[in-house]
Amino acid sequence: MQAAEIAKLVGGDVLGDPSRVISGVRKIEEAGEGDISFIANPKYLRFHDGTQASALLVNREFETTRKDLVYIKTDDPYLAFLLVLRTFMPPAIRPEPGVHPTAVIASDVVLGANVSIGPHVVVGARSVIGDGVVIQSNTVLGEDVMVGRDTVIFPNVTLYHQTRVGERVTIHAGAVIGADGFGFLPRGTSEGWEKIPQTGIVVVEDDVEIGANVTIDRATLGETRIEQGVKLDNLVHIAHNVVLGRHTVIAAQAGISGSARIGERNMIAGQVGIVGHIDTVPDVIIEAQSGVSKSIRKAGRYFGHPVKEHAQALRQEGALRQLPDLLRDIRDMQRRIAQLEAALGVDAKE
Amino acid sequence: MQAAEIAKLVGGDVLGDPSRVISGVRKIEEAGEGDISFIANPKYLRFHDGTQASALLVNREFETTRKDLVYIKTDDPYLAFLLVLRTFMPPAIRPEPGVHPTAVIASDVVLGANVSIGPHVVVGARSVIGDGVVIQSNTVLGEDVMVGRDTVIFPNVTLYHQTRVGERVTIHAGAVIGADGFGFLPRGTSEGWEKIPQTGIVVVEDDVEIGANVTIDRATLGETRIEQGVKLDNLVHIAHNVVLGRHTVIAAQAGISGSARIGERNMIAGQVGIVGHIDTVPDVIIEAQSGVSKSIRKAGRYFGHPVKEHAQALRQEGALRQLPDLLRDIRDMQRRIAQLEAALGVDAKE
Amino acid sequence: MQAAEIAKLVGGDVLGDPSRVISGVRKIEEAGEGDISFIANPKYLRFHDGTQASALLVNREFETTRKDLVYIKTDDPYLAFLLVLRTFMPPAIRPEPGVHPTAVIASDVVLGANVSIGPHVVVGARSVIGDGVVIQSNTVLGEDVMVGRDTVIFPNVTLYHQTRVGERVTIHAGAVIGADGFGFLPRGTSEGWEKIPQTGIVVVEDDVEIGANVTIDRATLGETRIEQGVKLDNLVHIAHNVVLGRHTVIAAQAGISGSARIGERNMIAGQVGIVGHIDTVPDVIIEAQSGVSKSIRKAGRYFGHPVKEHAQALRQEGALRQLPDLLRDIRDMQRRIAQLEAALGVDAKE
Numbered sequence A, B, C: 001m002q003a004a005e006i007a008k009l010v011g012g013d014v015l016g017d018p019s020r021v022i023s024g025v026r027k028i029e030e031a032g033e034g035d036i037s038f039i040a041n042p043k044y045l046r047f048h049d050g051t052q053a054s055a056l057l058v059n060r061e062f063e064t065t066r067k068d069l070v071y072i073k074t075d076d077p078y079l080a081f082l083l084v085l086r087t088f089m090p091p092a093i094r095p096e097p098g099v100h101p102t103a104v105i106a107s108d109v110v111l112g113a114n115v116s117i118g119p120h121v122v123v124g125a126r127s128v129i130g131d132g133v134v135i136q137s138n139t140v141l142g143e144d145v146m147v148g149r150d151t152v153i154f155p156n157v158t159l160y161h162q163t164r165v166g167e168r169v170t171i172h173a174g175a176v177i178g179a180d181g182f183g184f185l186p187r188g189t190s191e192g193w194e195k196i197p198q199t200g201i202v203v204v205e206d207d208v209e210i211g212a213n214v215t216i217d218r219a220t221l222g223e224t225r226i227e228q229g230v231k232l233d234n235l236v237h238i239a240h241n242v243v244l245g246r247h248t249v250i251a252a253q254a255g256i257s258g259s260a261r262i263g264e265r266n267m268i269a270g271q272v273g274i275v276g277h278i279d280t281v282p283d284v285i286i287e288a289q290s291g292v293s294k295s296i297r298k299a300g301r302y303f304g305h306p307v308k309e310h311a312q313a314l315r316q317e318g319a320l321r322q323l324p325d326l327l328r329d330i331r332d333m334q335r336r337i338a339q340l341e342a343a344l345g346v347d348a349k350e
Helices: A005-011 A042-047 A077-088 A312-346 B002-010 B040-048 B077-086 B310-344 C003-010 C042-047 C077-087 C310-342
Strands: A013-015 A033-037 A055-057 A070-074 A176-179 A182-185 A193-197 A201-204 A215-217 A225-228 A285-288 A300-306 A308-310 B014-015 B035-038 B053-060 B072-075 B176-179 B184-186 B193-195 B201-204 B213-217 B221-227 B284-286 B302-303 B305-310 C014-017 C034-038 C055-059 C071-074 C176-179 C184-186 C193-195 C201-202 C216-219 C225-226 C284-286 C298-303 C307-309
Touching: A005 A013, A005 A055, A005 A070, A042 B053, A055 A285, A070 A077, A077 B053, A077 C184, A176 A201, A182 B077, A201 A215, A215 A225, A285 C310, A300 A312, A308 A312, A312 B201, A312 B310, A312 C310, B002 B014, B002 B053, B002 B077, B002 B176, B035 B077, B053 B077, B053 C071, B072 B077, B077 C193, B176 B201, B184 C077, B201 C201, B213 B221, B302 B310, B310 C310, C003 C014, C003 C055, C003 C071, C003 C077, C034 C077, C176 C201, C216 C225, C298 C310, C307 C310
Parallel strands: A033 A055, A055 A070, A176 A215, A201 A225, A285 A300, B035 B053, B053 B072, B176 B213, B201 B221, B284 B302, C034 C055, C055 C071, C176 C216, C201 C225, C284 C298
Antiparallel strands: A013 A070, A182 A193, A300 A308, B014 B072, B184 B193, B302 B305, C014 C071, C184 C193, C298 C307
């Protein structure tokens, strides 16, 4: 592919030889002869002078200093890079349609057109599988499960009975959706715990992506709901009756406790914990390892244990760093006050 | 079911029309015509005036202000609600007894009466499966595993060789019990790590519930033991040689390090971490995301990194919030002391 | 086995009856008649006087006070104990070589000599399995996977397409290697997220051990690389494009974000979080639950949120504990200064 063709693809302008042939796509620090790469983040500028790439996607204002490179200037070099990546990379291997003979599909399951079901998959009674769905090896769907069209489920996934999954959803290996919510009551009369029946379901809306070994529990009553476009990283835990608003993203190992309602477009970083029965408004950002113990009523950036608005958390963290020196200052001040009191004959005790 | 019948079931008293017909059970904020709901927690009082429910379970002291509602007064409205829930909800679907033809069961396995073994289950040599046990699709049991009567194991679970599971235990999908403890020694002579053989086992006592994708490691020597009635939420990690005391509950994503001994009836919240080789007494409560680095010798509520008694942690957190203002106060005091010293001709340096 | 034989095995010296017969190996607090145990850590000295063991491995300087015990003195009692443990314990049960008839192996897979493949295993097209590899029940390998000789993979593991695993690697149950990295871009024009294609791979080098339910994501471009001898505990998350240096160990539930490069021989404790795009030098130790938000340029011990050098973190934590008392001191000082100012007629406001 020539540089000029790539420029056309991404709506950009070529600086340098438009006929330079590009045969691969790599990160700037790894790119070599024939590769195209990109600089979107100033952080990567340090690789500019040394890169072996043949062409670079850069923004309109970029200072182009190397004569041996072909630059392609675009409004959004990263988006341009993705477009190029898609063009160069082969599409994901999609298994052939068909049901593997080792799969165990209940007789009353409804299978759509062009469904692909891998070896040792199990699908329970009355389940409905939409057109173009891919279910990979050793995944298990319980009774009364619904899976919308073009959804892809990777190996060793478990969808408990009655789980409803939308269209174009991706569920990575090892995820467990619809296990019982964690609900127990102390027994009144004897020792121990009484299990609260978990009779609700999980609903996963369209265009959701669910990471490896994620767990999403069914509701006690009603629904646990993962709204459209939500993205969950690996090992995330979503408790019973949680609602995750549209396009919210949650990074690895974060956990959302029971009945929390997370607003739209929240961004929740890794290892964050959110207590139960709280709400967040749309457009909240919560930084890594934070703990949210109250509802968040205002969009913005939050951090800490318990979370505070980012600016306040930084101020507190800065003060904390000064604390050991402060102790010294205070002991010094106490000495000086005592000295003054002695000089004046003032009695400190009141 | 009429209101009067429900009142009889829960040992309560009807206020309002005892013949009102109740056909469903829902949360107060979701309940509609014909539903019964409950208020146990004052937090839910705010839904009282607007609820569409036909009947409410409330406590004896509840102020009943709506004429259109039927109230049923009981000593414990939540427990009453659970009783009603069980009556209305169909029992969990229990698979038919029998061994699916695709299951691979070693020839010397002992199967109890009315056992249900799903598709693609694997059971290793010399294992013993009690009466009424359910093992769902694609679960794997190694050699010499014992499973007590009426235990239910969901799909894609792995029980390593020699694991012993008691009666009426529930193990949710994706859990892994009996993998090697994490034990390595630095090599003396060359680089790297020497693996410490993990030759112990895991014992899970009766009435335990284990969440989805939980991991419980086998002991280095001896046993990792989960005592009777323990409840573990999803993605909890229990290291080698840990003992969890009876009726202890552990919320999602908490981790207990090697050889820790947790007392009876502890309540450990989400994302808590507990270091190895420590003990806790019975009736300890540890709040979310806390870190426990020493033994806890006194029952009570703990919080923080490292954990402190709750009151002390709150006091410290309160002080921390004042810290940035404190810095300002201290700079102000230093100025004023210098001013006093100047006025008195006192030399601050000693 | 006689005490003298054990002493010879471990290069130690016998104090007491060299013909005492030893028939088992247990922890000091659990050992009984005929057992050998050890004391390496002074913490376990408290069990010395009461142990029922017949023999003890101790260090050269140990004060041997019990006449009824046989002591074996060695340079490293724990290493000696491991040697004895290996001698007494039967080797791990290795399944018979062969491919179980229920396994689904693509026709063009290359299988080495003495491979053991369990029930319901799936191996995708063009994969290459080395000599002596064990793949246990219900594990799934995608297309183009390579597994080096003598590697053992436990049940219900998923290796995505193109994953490369070295020799003598151990992968515990439920691990997922090669799922998509968590990469999404905000859509410019409409709402929601655009998925960044994850076209790289995961490379796991020789002698690595991977715990139960661990997740290691494939690279966006290039490789996620787990270098030789790395040990990962259960439920660890390794994001796309991470590099873990040789012999690094990571304890349970820790998470490493995208493109972080961890040096050799790092020791990362449980529930630690490391942000993306940072480096650590070799020989860094990070304590439990810490958060690493910047590169670490100096070997040593780190702790906190965000991490600090251990000594600094302890100093800060100590100061923090004094903070509530400090508040009282400061209020007291303010009062005394005001009193001095009044006595002197100095105006505090400037």
